Amino acid sequence: VIKLKDSAYSSWCYFLLGLWLGLLPFAKFQTIPMGLVLALFLVFFLFKTQQWKRLLALIGGGVLPLLLVNGYYYHYDQLGTFWNDYFWSYYYYSFSTVHSKLETTNRFSPLTIGRFVFQPAATRVFWAVQVVLILTGVVQFLRFPARRVVVSRSVMGLAVGVALVSLYAVLQAGNPFDHYLLFLFVPSVVLAGFCSLYFSPKTFSSLWTVALLAIALEGVRNVVAFPLGAVPKLPKSDAMIRKAIQANIFPNETMTIWGYADRFFVYEHLPAGNRLPHSYWIYTKSPLQTHRQRELIDDLDQNKPALFMDAMVAPVSTIYVPDNVNYRHEKFPIIAKYVREHYTLVDVVKGARFYRRKKE
Known part of the structure; x- marks a missing residue:
């Protein structure tokens, strides 16, 4: 950026620079403000020096990633998935009190x-x-x-x-x-x-x-002061949950976990049966809650995970388990109906419920 006055930089260099800036939101949504400042600095310089071709190359490279991503999702008729699961998800996360009790005006004190x-x-x-x-x-x-x-x-x-x-x-x-x-x-x-x-x-x-x-x-x-030592042993409850999972699932099958206990996918080397490894975004009240519940149903219907584990109980779910709120799957009618119709309760361990998919 400091050496932009060097006329040796071709329009392709500005296109690649714009492409890099355009990719920032897909690396981390929080980088958008930084990317915008850099982009505005470049645009101002190119506009001031009347380098129109390079300005168009920069803008073209910047918008290309967004166009390609939208084109990809549009091809599969999933355009709403991108905007709801990525853009609007991070928008509500950053600019509302849905996921933070701290008022927006107090965040910068x-x-x-x-x-x-x-x-x-x-x-x-x-x-x-x-x-x-x-x-x-x-x-x-x-x-x-x-x-x-x-x-x-x-x-x-x-x-x-x-x-x-x-x-x-x-x-x-x-x-x-x-x-x-x-x-x-x-x-x-x-x-x-x-x-x-x-x-x-x-x-x-x-x-x-x-x-x-x-x-x-x-x-x-x-x-x-860096902590060293052996990896701590699993809590006894985790060991019992693992045994229950192993007893109710076969090789090459998938599992869905309702709750915040995604560590069991790692322990058992199992793929998730839905797009989210935990259900925090699904049971949390937000403008996107209905959309995410429907997505879960679509994933369960398409992937047909063999095991559905309701882990929304402490200490199986380690965080986001309020004492005075019931976030079990049956609290949500559309999910409760699907589980009731397609799964059978086969085990209960430490409050975690294991449902095996019915043969269809």
């Missing part, structure tokens, strides 16, 4: 940001260092705005924009999962590096020496 960023103990020093470097650079810029640095203002603005939208991307959903912070590592380091250009030589040397030493010590501590 300084308190929320601080709690989220400094929540993982393994990276607190790293983030503290980034904050100090960035804030020091901002103060120096405000004090000496005319100071010239080797990086242009446009590239500096791009770094700020990418860092801000990366922070936005990790906060938008309102779920403080530690792995979301991975989106912030590179943008924050780049921004901290650019901000450091406004330091005086003495400040630069002192701050970066302390910063690198602090991060190195944190890295050493994390390596030393």
Whole structure:
């Protein structure tokens, strides 16, 4: 991006760059804000310099993945599957309170940001260092705005924009999962590096020496404190569930699990009989709940899994099992009707129910 003024880049290079940006949403939906900032920066530059062919190549490459995916799903008459299971699913996840109790307006408060960023103990020093470097650079810029640095203002603005939208991307959903912070590592380091250009030589040397030493010590501590040891044995209840699965399924058959217990697919090396390894998205109230229940029925009807296990009971389902809500499959009429008509209860172990498919 920094070297776009080089006229040696052909339109094909811009097409491939657009293609890469267009593929970002299919790698991770959360990368869309970052991709948009990069795309807008490129579009602005090409528009400003009147490079129309390269601009069209960039836009064409950007929209091509979306057109190809929609064409593929349209060919199989499954266009609604893509938009409901991917686009609208992540839209409701990110821009509603369906999957997070935190109101949208509170997701970007300084308190929320601080709690989220400094929540993982393994990276607190790293983030503290980034904050100090960035804030020091901002103060120096405000004090000496005319100071010239080797990086242009446009590239500096791009770094700020990418860092801000990366922070936005990790906060938008309102779920403080530690792995979301991975989106912030590179943008924050780049921004901290650019901000450091406004330091005086003495400040630069002192701050970066302390910063690198602090991060190195944190890295050493994390390596030393890394948990080692044998893989823990399965809980007794898991062992009993595994025996029940093995007793009620034959080789080359598939299984569907109702609940949040997808670990049993791994334990038994069994393929899932439906497109989702757990049913969290199906029993959770959302605008897509009816659609997902119908999808489950379609999958059961098409794949005909030999075993249907209702694992929606603690401790078989390990998470998302509220005490005061019944999320058993029979609570949902369309699913209860299908299981009743096509499956027979053959075993109950630790509250988990095993249904064997009837011969048809």
